[in-house]
Amino acid sequence: MSEEAKYEDVAILKEIAELLNEGTDTIPTLSSVLKKLLHVTGLQTGWIFLIDENGSHHLAADEALPPALAQNNKERMCHGDCWCVNKYNNQTLKKATNIIECKRIEDVIEEGAGETGGLTHHATVPLRAGQERFGVLNVGSPNKTHFRKNELALLEAIAYQIGTALKRLKLTQREQETALIAERNRLARDLHDSVNQLLFSLSLTARAGVEMSEPEDMKQTFSYIQDMAQEALGEMRALIWQLRPQGLENGLVSALRSYAEILGLQIETQVIGATNIPGKVEEALWRIGQEALANCKKHAQTTKAKLIFHTSPDEVTLTIKDTGCGFLYEENLPIPSLGLKNMKSRTEALKGIFRLSSQPGSGTEIQIRIPL
Numbered sequence: 001m002s003e004e005a006k007y008e009d010v011a012i013l014k015e016i017a018e019l020l021n022e023g024t025d026t027i028p029t030l031s032s033v034l035k036k037l038l039h040v041t042g043l044q045t046g047w048i049f050l051i052d053e054n055g056s057h058h059l060a061a062d063e064a065l066p067p068a069l070a071q072n073n074k075e076r077m078c079h080g081d082c083w084c085v086n087k088y089n090n091q092t093l094k095k096a097t098n099i100i101e102c103k104r105i106e107d108v109i110e111e112g113a114g115e116t117g118g119l120t121h122h123a124t125v126p127l128r129a130g131q132e133r134f135g136v137l138n139v140g141s142p143n144k145t146h147f148r149k150n151e152l153a154l155l156e157a158i159a160y161q162i163g164t165a166l167k168r169l170k171l172t173q174r175e176q177e178t179a180l181i182a183e184r185n186r187l188a189r190d191l192h193d194s195v196n197q198l199l200f201s202l203s204l205t206a207r208a209g210v211e212m213s214e215p216e217d218m219k220q221t222f223s224y225i226q227d228m229a230q231e232a233l234g235e236m237r238a239l240i241w242q243l244r245p246q247g248l249e250n251g252l253v254s255a256l257r258s259y260a261e262i263l264g265l266q267i268e269t270q271v272i273g274a275t276n277i278p279g280k281v282e283e284a285l286w287r288i289g290q291e292a293l294a295n296c297k298k299h300a301q302t303t304k305a306k307l308i309f310h311t312s313p314d315e316v317t318l319t320i321k322d323t324g325c326g327f328l329y330e331e332n333l334p335i336p337s338l339g340l341k342n343m344k345s346r347t348e349a350l351k352g353i354f355r356l357s358s359q360p361g362s363g364t365e366i367q368i369r370i371p372l
Contacts (some may be wrong), residue, residue, distance in 0.1 A: 012040045016158050020165035024172070026050075029165065030061035034137075037158060038063055041151075043139045045119055047077065048127070048162075050135040054349075054371070055089040057135065068114030069104060075105050084124040088136050096125040096152040096159070099145060104136075118142030123152065125159040129167040137162065188240045196236050203229035238262055238294075252282055253309050255288045263297045266304050273311035281370050284350055285318050288343045292320040292366050295339060300324025300364060315372055321365035329358045343368070 019036055023029025034046050047062035059077045062070075069076050082103040087093040101122045108114055122140035126133060137159050147155070206229055209222030238259075253269055260267040289307070296305045302324035310317040312331075327336070335341050340356060343366065347354040352370035 012154065012164060013157055015040060016161055020161055023165060026166065027060055029169070029270060030162070031063075033165075034061045034063050038139065041139075041154070043143075043144075044141040045117075045122075046137070046139040048066075048135060048137050049085060050127075051085065051088055051133075055085075057085050060135070061102065066105070066108075066115060066117040066119050068108040068116050071114055076108070079265060080104070080107075084122075084136050084138060088126060088133075093124065093126050096147075096156040098123055098147045098149075098152050100124045100138075102140075114345050121145045122157055123147045125152075125155045127163040127166065129160070129163040132163070132167055134163055139241070182308045191236060191240055196233070196240065199229055199233045199236060203233060231283065234262070234264075252277075252285055252289070253307065256293065256307060258275065259290060260293050260305065260307075263293060264303060265293060265297060267293075268304075268306045270306070270308045272309070275311040275313060275316070275372070277311065277316050277372060281316060281350060281372070284346045284370070285316070286370065288346055288368055289318060289320060289335075291339045291343055293331045293332050295337075295364075296320070296324065300326075303361075313372065316370050318368045319365065321363060323363040326358045326360050326362045326364050328360055329356060340366075 016033060016036060019033050020029065023032070030048050032060050032287040034048060038044060038046050044062045045066070047065065048060045050060040051057045059074060062074065062077065065074065065077070084093070084097075084100050087097070087100075100123070101121050102119065105120055108116055118141050118186050119140055121144065122138045126140075127135045127137055130236050137155070139155065155282045203226055206222045206226035210219050210226065213219045213222060253271055257269055258266055293305065296302065300322045302322050305320060305322045308317075308319040310319075329336065335344060335356065344354040344356075347370065352368060355367040355369075356364070358364035
């Protein structure tokens with residue numbers, strides 16, 4: 001490689017590094033870097049697959065896809081297997097590979113499903129940082145069927161930069177989650193030490209007022225204040241639990257059982273299986289379970305509920321049901337409340353399935369299934 005070419009490669013790596021260092025969000029960062037990479041290398045098409053521990057891939061960024069791959073909201077890129085993803089999952093993709101024929105393009109040509117723009121091949125590079133792996137970078141150009149050794153070396157260096165940035169963003173996200181938990185704990189302590197104590201004092205004062213007052217109307221006033229203070233105290237305790245689940249260290253089911261008791265619910269629990277679940281999944285199920293139990297208390301017109309917690313090596317299922325008043329709901333109808341929408345959003349954020357069934361007079365059942 002000539003000295004001039006070396007300086008050009010260094011300049012490209014510097015531009016990519018500066019862009020990656022500015023990134024704070026994974027998807028926008030990958031999109032910007034991919035666009036810059038194609039611009040500085042003169043390549044025309046590229047895409048990035050992020051691949052999880054289970055081997056499932058999702059399209060995180062793309063640029064100038066051929067029409068056949070871009071149609072139907074990029075459906076061909078989001079579903080189905082391909083050789084580069086298979087090589088990655090089989091641990092045979094160790095470095096920049098010169099050349100992989102694109103199975104997705106071949107399928108398009110075979111089916112006569114659209115215009116490919118002359119793209120037939122692409123280089124594939126694993127995204128990694130040390131021993132951690134994140135996915136693959138694919139780049140190509142129309143009618144280009146070969147990448148030179150120096151081109152592959154540059155792509156590999158860029159892919160390592162991207163992998164390092166992904167690791168940094170992942171660590172930053174963990175730090176933010178830790179900071180959020182710490183802030184919740186601080187707020188819960190403040191509420192317990194200040195507002196909670198004031199409400200308790202108000203309740204005691206109102207009770208003393210009932211006992212010391214002689215006029216009946218004054219007794220009723222103090223009694224009303226006491227009842228309101230007790231109700232507010234119960235709400236405050238429930239809020240503190242929502243901020244800081246003190247029983248979660250003893251397990252999700254134990255925490256939800258304790259929360260149900262705070263709400264005044266009689267809950268029957270059933271646990272099937274024994275598998276450790278990731279903290280993020282446990283946190284989501286905790287929040288979903290809280291919302292479901294609060295709905296039982298507020299809307300079901302019953303004090304009884306049942307919780308079933310089923311774990312397997314592949315997924316975890318949480319079911320909460322009551323025999324209360326229920327409501328009219330069909331699967332093709334919009335979800336009727338913000339709380340239920342939040343449960344669905346939390347579930348789908350972890351690639352889970354949210355199921356709701358309810359009929360007037362037949363109670364309500366909520367089932368959450370999240371893959372592990």
